[in-house]
Amino acid sequence: MRFISVAVPVPYLASLTYRFSEPHAALPPVGARVRVPLGSRSVTGLVIAHDADAPEDGEARDVEAVLDREPFLPPSVVALCEWVADYYMSGIGDAIGVALPPGARRQTSSFRTSRVVAATAHGLAALDSGATGAPPLPGRGLTAKQRAALEMLAAPAVGLPMATLRDRGVGGDLVRRLVAHGLAAIRQERDDRDPFEAGAMHAPPLRPVDRDPPLALTAEQEAALDRLSALADAGRFSVALLRGVTGSGKTEIYMRLADRVCRMGKQALVLVPEIALTPSVAARVRAAFGSRVAVQHSALSDGERHDQWHRIRRGEVDVVVGTRSAVFSPLTRLGLVIVDEEHDTSYKQEEAPRYHGRDVAIVRASHGQALVVLGSATPSMETCQHATSGKYACVVLERRVLDRPLASVRLVNMRAEYAEEGPDVVIGRELASAVDDRLHRREQALILLNRRGYATAVFCRQCGDTFECPNCSVSLTVHRARAGPPRAASKGWTARCHYCNYAMTVPAACRKCAAPYLEQAGFGTEKVEQHLRERFPDARIARLDRDAVRRRGALASLLSRFAAGEIDVLVGTQMIAKGHDFPRVTLVGVISADVGLGLADFRAAERTFQLLTQVAGRAGRGERAGEAIVQTLYPEHYSIQLACRQDYPAFFERELAYRRAMRYPPVVALVNVIVRGRTFAAAMHTATDLAHALGPSAARGGFAVLGPAPAPLVRLRGEHRVQFFLKGARRADMREALKAALAAMPHVRRRATVDVDPVSIL
Numbered sequence: 001m002r003f004i005s006v007a008v009p010v011p012y013l014a015s016l017t018y019r020f021s022e023p024h025a026a027l028p029p030v031g032a033r034v035r036v037p038l039g040s041r042s043v044t045g046l047v048i049a050h051d052a053d054a055p056e057d058g059e060a061r062d063v064e065a066v067l068d069r070e071p072f073l074p075p076s077v078v079a080l081c082e083w084v085a086d087y088y089m090s091g092i093g094d095a096i097g098v099a100l101p102p103g104a105r106r107q108t109s110s111f112r113t114s115r116v117v118a119a120t121a122h123g124l125a126a127l128d129s130g131a132t133g134a135p136p137l138p139g140r141g142l143t144a145k146q147r148a149a150l151e152m153l154a155a156p157a158v159g160l161p162m163a164t165l166r167d168r169g170v171g172g173d174l175v176r177r178l179v180a181h182g183l184a185a186i187r188q189e190r191d192d193r194d195p196f197e198a199g200a201m202h203a204p205p206l207r208p209v210d211r212d213p214p215l216a217l218t219a220e221q222e223a224a225l226d227r228l229s230a231l232a233d234a235g236r237f238s239v240a241l242l243r244g245v246t247g248s249g250k251t252e253i254y255m256r257l258a259d260r261v262c263r264m265g266k267q268a269l270v271l272v273p274e275i276a277l278t279p280s281v282a283a284r285v286r287a288a289f290g291s292r293v294a295v296q297h298s299a300l301s302d303g304e305r306h307d308q309w310h311r312i313r314r315g316e317v318d319v320v321v322g323t324r325s326a327v328f329s330p331l332t333r334l335g336l337v338i339v340d341e342e343h344d345t346s347y348k349q350e351e352a353p354r355y356h357g358r359d360v361a362i363v364r365a366s367h368g369q370a371l372v373v374l375g376s377a378t379p380s381m382e383t384c385q386h387a388t389s390g391k392y393a394c395v396v397l398e399r400r401v402l403d404r405p406l407a408s409v410r411l412v413n414m415r416a417e418y419a420e421e422g423p424d425v426v427i428g429r430e431l432a433s434a435v436d437d438r439l440h441r442r443e444q445a446l447i448l449l450n451r452r453g454y455a456t457a458v459f460c461r462q463c464g465d466t467f468e469c470p471n472c473s474v475s476l477t478v479h480r481a482r483a484g485p486p487r488a489a490s491k492g493w494t495a496r497c498h499y500c501n502y503a504m505t506v507p508a509a510c511r512k513c514a515a516p517y518l519e520q521a522g523f524g525t526e527k528v529e530q531h532l533r534e535r536f537p538d539a540r541i542a543r544l545d546r547d548a549v550r551r552r553g554a555l556a557s558l559l560s561r562f563a564a565g566e567i568d569v570l571v572g573t574q575m576i577a578k579g580h581d582f583p584r585v586t587l588v589g590v591i592s593a594d595v596g597l598g599l600a601d602f603r604a605a606e607r608t609f610q611l612l613t614q615v616a617g618r619a620g621r622g623e624r625a626g627e628a629i630v631q632t633l634y635p636e637h638y639s640i641q642l643a644c645r646q647d648y649p650a651f652f653e654r655e656l657a658y659r660r661a662m663r664y665p666p667v668v669a670l671v672n673v674i675v676r677g678r679t680f681a682a683a684m685h686t687a688t689d690l691a692h693a694l695g696p697s698a699a700r701g702g703f704a705v706l707g708p709a710p711a712p713l714v715r716l717r718g719e720h721r722v723q724f725f726l727k728g729a730r731r732a733d734m735r736e737a738l739k740a741a742l743a744a745m746p747h748v749r750r751r752a753t754v755d756v757d758p759v760s761i762l
């Protein structure tokens with residue numbers, strides 16, 4: 001009797017053992033899909049291993065069907081998923097789930113076809129005869145619609161896809177009539193939707209990319225490329241940090257390194273934080289490698305993703321560019337992984353499996369003897385510590401290309417501003433006059449406030465009642481109502497929860513005491529936009545935050561309008577701070593630098609430093625020098641001071657000292673466990689039991705259990721949340737202890753969220 005281990009799509013579950021009872025058939029290979037029974041259902045699973053022993057109770061059900069004779073997922077990716085499931089304590093099915101392309105569990109065909117219609121020679125003749133007024137084709141003339149359709153079809157010699165015809169008003173009936181008359185023919189074609197063309201990467205590269213002759217690298221770039229090339233040539237696993245100030249030309253180095261690796265017959269994987277926000281890297285990869293590139297990210301349609309995935313699987317591409325899940329791409333000759341903006345928090349997936357794309361990339365490269373390049377102007381503390389200790393190579397670009405200076409940064413102490421100008425100031429005098437200046441010089445400005453909405457709270461001035469979310473322990477954010485004429489009573493205000501999306505219309509009077517004295521407090525990007533409009537009525541002002549770009553395509557269109565100079569001032573959240581390269585931006589304004597400093601997160605200073613340095617880095621990337629004006633209540637805080645000086649090494653030293661003193665990562669490892677319950681007492685009770693069960697392991701040394709305590713967001717989507725931390729030097733000890741404790745309390749598993757190396761601890 002032969003057995004195989006199969007990953008099935010069920011949360012938290014380890015692989016299951018199934019019996020393969022066809023005596024003469026070959027076992028399905030590791031990575032192949034199989035249909036297996038699960039309870040009363042039948043599911044598509046993936047073969048994880050062959051040599052599984054018979055289960056202890058001797059009971060194993062039979063594999064129903066083998067869907068692939070060859071591995072569907074390369075065995076190296078299966079191994080990577082096993083690592084992810086183990087390290088991040090997810091189920092193996094969760095991990096395999098992120099590696100599979102859309103539809104992999106539904107269908108067996110590895111590609112899709114589309115139906116393409118082309119005019120036949122016969123059809124063209126009909127067109128000609130019609131056009132010359134000659135007698136129409138045997139028996140009947142063409143209607144105007146049919147003529148139009150034939151003309152459309154005759155233009156491209158290869159015809160048009162059915163879907164395109166439909167978009168242009170030519171339906172299936174009309175096509176079938178043309179075919180019936182022998183005027184057109186339909187053929188099946190493999191259809192690889194090209195997401196570059198389909199507009200997923202809309203924003204055009206800002207500068208010509210096919211440079212001829214290619215850019216001459218600066219001496220610094222040259223030296224960096226030499227060192228990285230040597231590492232790539234060695235054909236061994238290694239990790240290098242490429243720390244280069246904003247605008248130092250890191251992308252150019254990525255391109256050349258990828259090219260070099262491809263020439264050696266290997267493949268390159270380029271990870272970017274959010275493709276829509278960093279279209280320039282993806283567009284440059286595309287321009288440099290043309291059709292040898294595939295792209296993988298969640299903004300693609302399922303169909304596009306599916307097609308791109310299969311192109312990779314068939315070995316048709318040399319370079320893959322994508323967001324974190326692209327780290328699971330089915331590449332088989334991987335030689336180089338680039339993680340651009342490696343400090344970016346969007347590399348961490350905040351649902352199971354809670355993996356970090358950068359860290360998985362490193363593990364993947366280690367399995368395959370590849371080089372990993374981690375690029376950033378503001379590396380994470382973790383990465384920089386490894387670079388400092390010598391575990392990673394460290395390559396530094398200190399200067400911007402073409403001797404462009406870094407933006408000069410000025411701090412504005414808002415406490416003084418409030419004292420002189422009153423407490424309602426949003427845009428201080430210095431920033432206002434700098435914006436004015438840019439408008440006159442026809443240059444552009446970016447204004448950052450990392451908080452969306454109009455106001456951050458509503459309260460009654462008479463009784464003090466505040467508007468809190470009924471499901472979450474946060475106050476509702478005020479937005480201007482999205483559509484329709486503002487209602488007099490509510491002035492068109494909506495109060496919304498940013499966690500669960502609960503929304504209500506803000507009433508004219510207090511719900512509790514009926515006093516008509518509702519007041520708004522705090523402010524977000526919508527208010528900044530309004531103040532700017534009032535102050536600069538002739539300026540072209542737009543806002544970029546998650547509310548402004550809900551519609552598909554809205555983000556790309558905003559960015560390309562800004563790039564084309566159709567917008568003078570762009571207000572936004574951290575979305576404007578990412579790796580954009582807009583050469584006409586000469587001013588960056590930060591409305592409140594300290595938004596993130598108040599959060600109960602040990603990474604608050606690191607995040608603030610990164611955000612400020614990155615946003616200042618958007619200024620002065622063209623010919624004219626840039627300037628940043630940073631409004632803050634805490635001008636003396638080290639993260640703000642050092643971001644102003646754009647002094648990364650000093651920040652790292654200072655922050656590391658704090659992490660050492662407080663014993664926070666990267667000095668120790670952290671595991672966050674959140675237990676959810678219907679009542680606070682229930683959640684606390686369960687969390688206490690679980691933490692207690694860890695006691696003996698913790699006492700043997702290795703790690704500490706901190707808590708349980710109410711989570712900062714003590715209520716979220718109607719559930720109560722209690723959290724505790726495991727803190728220690730060795731993750732393996734913590735993981736083993738937690739696994740054992742959870743295995744002993746199976747009813748708790750569903751209610752506990754385990755986050756290994758958490759990035760956000762709210």
Ligand code: ADP
Nearest residue numbers: 215216217218246247248249250251252401581
């Ligand atoms: P980073 O990613 O380090 O912020 P980029 O790679 O976006 O910087 O480069 C900034 C700009 O400088 C881009 O427009 C790029 O085309 C340009 N650039 C890069 N290298 C050179 C060079 N050697 N000479 C001239 N321009 C360069």
Ligand code: ZN
Nearest residue numbers: 469472497500
């Ligand atoms: Zn809520």
